[in-house]
Amino acid sequence: MASFTVENYLKAIYGLSQKVTGGVSTNAIAESIGTKAATVSDMLKKLSANKLINYKKYQGTTLTSKGRSMALNIIRKHRLWEVFLVEKLDFKWDEVHDLAEELEHIDSDELINRLESFLNNPKFDPHGDPIPDRAGVIQRREQVALTDVSVGGVGYVTGVKDSSREFLQFLDTQEIELGNKLVVIEVYEYDKSRTVKLNGKTMTLSQQVCKNLFVRTET
């Protein structure tokens, strides 16, 4: 039991379970995968029968350790392929998601481990998301959203919460990249926007942007 489809369900459940406490709802999975609740309901029964999820009708679902470890392996593959696409094939960070969605299903630990070495064992993907290691251990990074940095605070851009094309392209236009240092100059109470100094330039970022930008602050 490890088809393309099953892998996508596990990945979706893993992703959603990061955002909520308790079980993941059928509807949420359906929306995430782009399918109907009825279809998800069927699939949950199969995943449960295969001990990949804990599932009680009407109660939402969580991954078993087996399911989680499979999900993490897919995420590992996805993120390593993204690094490959950006670092080696010169794709931009907003172009790699769909390709990685395909590549992540290639089934070979040997391949992915060699790819990892070839890429010099990166710890983060092009969007700043951590890459699980071979054992499925995922590095937690001490980072906060830019909304949590107050005036005078200094941070280094470590990642994005929203990795949609639109947001990534917006960051490109503002020439905001991972690793950039920024200083919060002002916070406007009115709309919660922030003026920051970054790359020698001063710019004002809306609350929505600040929410979706992760930074590591000086400790």
Next chain:
Amino acid sequence: MASFTVENYLKAIYGLSQKVTGGVSTNAIAESIGTKAATVSDMLKKLSANKLINYKKYQGTTLTSKGRSMALNIIRKHRLWEVFLVEKLDFKWDEVHDLAEELEHIDSDELINRLESFLNNPKFDPHGDPIPDRAGVIQRREQVALTDVSVGGVGYVTGVKDSSREFLQFLDTQEIELGNKLVVIEVYEYDKSRTVKLNGKTMTLSQQVCKNLFVRTET
């Protein structure tokens, strides 16, 4: 109409059509794909309905130009991924076939074209097979089987006809690699084996080996 399965059928038909004159038989396809003739029969109807093959019941099949161009694109992807696996990830030439079978179905011309540049536009895969270009043009190489080289003849190893693990590993044990220069010292009429000088060593190769080794001869 371009599923994983369809792609495999087109590739199989292309491969088989190189070996025979006229149409490819249903049974041959079934054996090549590892399925049953009945299944192939069904699929041929669908491929025909989609104008990917020319098909008349009981008469065998050939690819249309559309089908051939799709087949060549898959072969192009397969061979470029093989180069990647060997050149960049240090796989051995007998280890890459199954992985390339998976990777070849990744659907993106942009990806494969960038991969091609990244690999410095190789013209041949690790087994010496030519890589079709973006337009599906495949370079024919002037090469002959070693069985066609007579005493005193000189050749450079350009490829293998049989790229099975077993044969490739045999070549490894004999330290025979693409590009090696060899001279035919003797041909034994009895069993059609050949003694050759290669890498400073003298060795005798059976007819079966000679049949499956391609060389470019001095012209």
Next chain:
DNA sequence: TATGATTTTTAGATAAGTCTAAATTTATTT
């Protein structure tokens, strides 16, 4: 807390790709 709204599940269908067994067509051989 009852009742309407929402969520989830079940039931029944569909499409793709596969199978076995039987029927049909083509090839071979006496």
Next chain:
DNA sequence: AAATAAATTTAGACTTATCTAAAAATCATA
């Protein structure tokens, strides 16, 4: 040329993943 053998196709069934429509369970609130 007829009979047998081999190859191919058809018929009917199964599996996986999906859908719509309807039923059932949970929730939210008047």
